[in-house]
Amino acid sequence: MSKKLRVTLVRSAIGYKQDQKDTVRSLGLRKLKGTALHDDTPSIRGMISKVSHLVEVEEVDES
Secondary structure, eight states: OOEEEEEEEOSOOTTSOHHHHHHHHHTTOOSTTOEEEEEOOHHHHHHHHHTTTTEEEEEEEOO
16 A cells, blocks of 8 residues: 555646746646646655645545
């Protein structure tokens, strides 16, 4: 059983630096309230911490 992270975009990236916009896009988030499911890996955790002010994260157990 691997852990997954559900990432939801809750604030727009407009007005933030281009690298943060690129990080949001590479997480698979395109619209507000859009969600993406990712494996819980250090690289994904690092991307989330970079844009933590724009996203909400839930840990999900995959059955």
